[in-house]
Amino acid sequence: MRTEGRDFLQRVVAAALLVRLGAIAVALVGLTGHELHGNVLVCILVLSFTSFVQLYSPAVEAFVARHPLTVILDILLALGTVAVVGVESPLVLATFSTALVVGLIFDRRVAVAGAVVLVAGYGLVLATDPHTTSGFMTTLGVPTLYVALVAVGGVVRQAHERDTVAHQLLAETKRAAAAADERARLAREMHDSLGKTLHGVALAAQTLPSWVDSDPDAAREHARLLADGAHRAAAEARGLLTRMRADQPDRPLAQVLAELCATWQGECGTPCHFRADRAVDLSTAARYEVLAVVAEALENVRRHARASTVGVVLAALPDGRVQVEVRDDGVGFSPSPDGAGPRGHYGLVGMRERAQSVGAELTVASAPGEGTSVVIEVDPEKEVEGVA
Template structure:
């Protein structure tokens, strides 16, 4: 459902941009008409007033498409009314006037907004009005030329069909992009699962193997040294709890449903469950509308997980604050805790010497999607991780301390 809404939103955004371009074309045509009219029309004042009304009707959707666009989509009768007014003006000015190009914009809009069906219906109506107006003018003037009778009106269905074809291309491109995004999401999940499988082999498997070895030697210790056997059994219990915790973390990480919802929603959900499990208070200021492409979304979510994992294991913090939102065209993620903190070396890579491999991994994740990581910390003053990534297209890559 989320992917469908995202697909429809992107399609309507592109349709809106094209419609605004068509309305601009109509305004240019009206400007030419006003310059053309004075020496050719008797009742210039009345016609100028009507043209100003048509200009306002074209100018408002350019400025307020987000408001007028959905209304036009839901009520085709509005464009039909626009067509009636346009054809009436064309009858007055004559088909040979520049206003004809304004009416072509109406045909284009019909195709872009309503597709093939709308293009066909409105084209027939425009042809009927055009030939009706041509007949009325033929009573007082000789307008029986092939260009006026066949050539110009043929542009109505052609323009409407062109608009419908462009709309079809927009919808098709949007669907293809959505399919590519789905494929990218699946690829990201598979790569992450492969990484988790390696971690499972390196950590959980070794822990279970240690439990097995200790358990196999326990009967011998019971006979030879009951005290040592008791210590071994306690060690086995601790190792089993550790294995259970590691397995729970890995299974949680392998969940892919977090990619099915917007990033802000996924982060809020994860923070709530993490706080309940760890007992550390969370202050969450995540914009639930905040979202990005599948790979960026996954890397940011993984950074949140890794940062909180570090807080739980090393920081001894009482409270963590997480902020997720937009800064112009970037997504900014900030994770701050009030824990122990640590001294930051001059080079971020030196953190590996102190065992802070998680910070290096978070920085690498940010770089993979064209972002960068900033780290602020000092002994006894907590730690703040700030990640900035582009919302859509990765640009410059780098890490800033």
């Protein structure tokens, strides 16, 4: 049985036990002024003790949830109570919770069988008790309530099952939509980066033979550029594959970021500490771009910062925005007025474009000798979908 089903059964059993304890309390009020015989006291103690044990012992409650057939013992206990105290005793109220649990836990056929056993057992006690006075409640009311409560339990159970199926279908739909979004995003990435690089490599390869014949020195330069392009294409392909493996939309963003930091630390040897102030998440599009920005920031640290430690923090701001910061204690740099990075480095430009594509804000703070801080903030309410 799935965990959700077990949790549901545990809640049902707990609610039924609370109802039973309430019914026992009502029965005690009804018995005020009457002499309590030993058999009645025994029934009260047994019903109360079993209810308290199941209610306040998680192990017993979990056992009942895992083994629903133990409810048969509860049916026998209910009928035994009716047989001992008589059908006119207020303690009969405490047996109604058993009928409710039967309908909630068992499927229709077993629940019907349980209702038949309850009604037949009650009818047998009624027929064999010579002191019982005939009345509507004793002859028809109690058996009808048994059947009605089993039916109510069955309706609630079916509603829960339909709700569970609906949640599963919704989750599957979300996973399918996320997968389609990832495919579209991958196609865009391949077109914008890897495709252009490969196209340049192909053009250089086409012109290389003519340069070999006419200008060997230029041919060597073209060959070097061709090799650089191939290496760049391979690096871009590895980056795409890494982000595909890292961002699984059904996993929490904090878990994905923690694994990204651990992987980077293992590859570079520089300590990378991750902290999540609160459990937050983003849409698939925003997650993808945020992870790409974090990966690019860490790559810049590896290439240029000469840092001794790096910190990545995921936080939820008071105004509802989600913030991710990558901070290092490296050599730092002097950002240009337009927000670009050092001359010849275009990583910050790409990070800003990624942030803008989902309506996020990117802030870079750095100074020579003071390290660098890259902060991306996403407002889920103002977030826009990246263009595929």
